[in-house]
Amino acid sequence: MSQSGSIPPEYTNPPGTNGIWTFIFIDMIVFSLIFLVFLSEKMRLPAIFAAGRAHLDFHLALANTLLLITSSLFMADAVGAARDGATGRMRWQLRACLICGGLFCVNKVVEYHAEISAGFTPAHNSFYSFYYFITGAHFLHVLGAMIFIVHCLRQSSAEVAHEGYRRKLENTGLFWHFVDLLWIFIFPLLYLAGTI
């Protein structure tokens, strides 16, 4: 009996490659450790963390949450379009995803600028060190994913029919959704957890 014969049919063509699933899981563990250190500091210095959170722009963070959720919808539809061979639909979905990602970055820069202008630099206190580190690491993930989306867009006209291209887009999509997944937890942890 061949090996493929023992694998249930729904797993014979999984989304993305094993490498990206492994990479994302390792990234999940790294962020878990960062969150744990953040929590231990928050328990040690609850007043400083509550005061720090009160200065953050909650509305920009909410807008960013909605932008990332919407971008994930566009990415999921883009992957679906690529599987259908609908190049035109896939390209505009990827562009819409990039626009949402771009707006997220603009919001983030505005937020950083406002905080730094008010004197809340990473050296201000422990809360701000973590705030810049966690959101900065997430921001770099967004930028990295956007570079891959641009790469997929550039190659779309020539390669969309190839299995390799579909895999590449699925990998990019998985990473983009992971960025969304991280923000789903960062948002309440940094921006809501002082009010509740």
Added chain:
Amino acid sequence: MHVRETRSAALSNWLAWALLVAFTLVSVTLAELLDWRDIASLVVFAFAVIKGQIVAVKFMETPRALPMWNVLYRIWILVIGIVLWGGVFLAGHGGA
């Protein structure tokens, strides 16, 4: 048949998006309005776990990945939600 499947997947994605937006807005409203902060924090992080599961299942398609990844990713979402809520709860009660 193929077109019907594609439309069904697109509708399913839109439904997932609508749920994610709804959970986000309800979380924010609860965090702003609810006086009973322990319940509010529990609900907010429970909603974050539900949102994470929606992203994993509908957008990342973890049920179509190898079973190991499906289990690991979905357990991570559940565990990180519980740990974050626990940490916030303890910090709100003067630390561990």
